[in-house]
Amino acid sequence: MRPSLRRRLLWMISLAVLLAWGATALFTYFDARQQIGEMLDAHLAQSAGLIATQMTHELDNEAGQTVPRQNKQESKIAFQVWDRRAALRLRSANAPQARMSEQDAGFSDATIDGTRWRIFSRWDESGRYAVQVGERLELRRELAQSVASHLLHPLAVALPVLAILIWIAVNAGLLPLGAVAHQVQRRAPDNLMPLGEREVPQEVAPLVQALNTLFARLRATFEQERRFTADAAHELRTPLAAVKTQAQVALAASSGDERQRALSNVVLGVDRATHLVEQLLILARLDPQANLPGAVPVALPDLAASCIAEQAQSAYDQGVELALESAEKAIVLGDPTLLSVLLRNLIDNAIRYSPAASEVEVSITRASGVIRLRVADNGPGIxxxxRDRVFDRFYRVSGPAEEGSGLGLSIVKRIADLHHASICLSQGTGGRGLAVAVSFPAMAD
Incomplete structure (x- = not known):
């Protein structure tokens, strides 16, 4: 059975009422027992006083007289009258022959024939007779229990009625929540506008605010995906159109050399389209990530050396020399695969835009708890x-003849953000070209 908020509230409130009622009955029992005890103690003292006042006139010389019992309730009450010679002069029918209490004055408790009694003792005004009046303690307990039980008896009827009232009240209280659910349910799938918060109860407001925050994130995500899809379609259209054109040229070529040039251009167009698709796939994988769940210690110098080795042939074909200068201990916490993508994009961009017979410098330094990766070239620069716009997707700097996807630095920025790193663009060595510096927080030694 699916958990129900209504049933949960019903059980919790009913249990709270039951516990409160039970606690009240328990308190009433002890309070009534104390109050009844005080009242009956006063009654014992008053009865003893009346007997002491009357016995001087009514008591004759015959010892051991017994007052007959005239009511069944008298079995719980008894009295005795003793003289100075410890002779029992008068007693009730249920009083024992022995003294009920050894105490001559005041209240005392005693056990008589296995039953606990509360006894009050006193002397008459003349000091000739001692009067003892007692009652069974169970009488006090029975009276207190009767008071408490009468308080609990209505609970058998009140609790079901109260449960029904609570159920009705809970249903009425949850109506605003149902209204919010109905409002969300009847919405169109593409309607991500925020819900109204003006008439929402205070208790439901956090839920509505959370839903509005979710809607805002979904709107931003869908809008980003729409822009991304539109931009990707636009960017892919150009290389595909170029490939088609060159293929048509190859088909229409009248000579082998012309056909070979057209086919070579087809291969170049396919390479550009492949590079663009690879960049798009990387961005599509990076966008949903909010953190790096599999972060491990990564030695940046080793990773940079590996990436430079991968790019060595491309640099040789461009006539560009690659140089690496790194600190001994430069370890960051991150994803080795993503950091490799970052390095490859920076080095590939530097090679792509550098003139022949120039150098691309890759340096890694460490200072003040920061590891700084810097890639500098001698190209046209930015x-x-x-410089603030080059991190936008598909943005290309005007001027350079070299064609790119416009995604490289966007990927670098996204990977840097995931590693809590910062990026700074500046001029390259000697005031020429472009230098991209990525600063990572260093791991403790």
Whole structure:
């Protein structure tokens, strides 16, 4: 059975009422027992006083007289009258022959024939007779229990009635929650506008606010996906159109050399489209991530050396020399695969835009708890006014003839954000080209 908030509230409130009622009955029992005890003690003292006042006139010389019992309730009450010679002069029918209490004055408790009694003792005004009046203690307990039980008896009727009232009240109280659910249920799938919060109760407001926050995130995500899909379609259209054009040229070529040039251009177009698709796939994988669940210690110098070795042939074909300068201990906490992607994009961009017979410098330094990865080239660089925009997807700097996907630095920025690293763009060595510096928090030694 699915958990029900209504049933849970019903059980919790009913249990709270039951416990409160039971606690009240328990308190009433002890309080009534005390109050009844005080009242009956006063009654014992008053009865003893009346007997002491009357016995001087009514008591004759015959000892051991017994007052006959006239009511069945008198079995719980008894009295005795003793003289100075310890002779029993008068007693009730249920009083024992022996003294009920050895105490001559005041209240005392005693056990008579296995029954606990409460006894009050006193002397008459003349001091000739001692009067003892007692009652069974069970009488006090029975009276207190009767008071408490009469308080609990209505619970058998009140609790079901109260449960029905609680159920009705809970249903009425949850109506705003049902209204919110109905409002969400009848919405169109593409309607992600926020829910109204003006008439929402205070208790439901956090839920509505959480839903509105979720809707805002979904709107941003869907909008980002729409832009991404539109941009990707637009960017893929150009290389595919170029491939088609070159293929048509190859088909229409009248000579082998012309056909070979057209086919070579087809291969170049396919390579550009493949590179663009690879970049798009990387971004599609990075976008949903909020953190790095599999982060491990990564030695950046070793990773940089490996990436430079992978790019060595490309650099040789461009006539570009690759140089690496690194600190001995440069370890960061991160994802080795993503850091490799970051390095490859930086080095690939540097090679792509560097002129022949130039150098791409890769340096790794450590200072003040920060590890700084820097890739510098001697290419055309990026004007300072455009440096903030180069991290936007599909943005290309105007001027350079080399074609790119416009996604490389976007990927670098996303990976840096996941590693809590910062990126700074500046001029390269000697005031020429571009230097990209990524600063990572260093791991403790």
């Amino acid at each position: 004007p300072e006014r455009e």
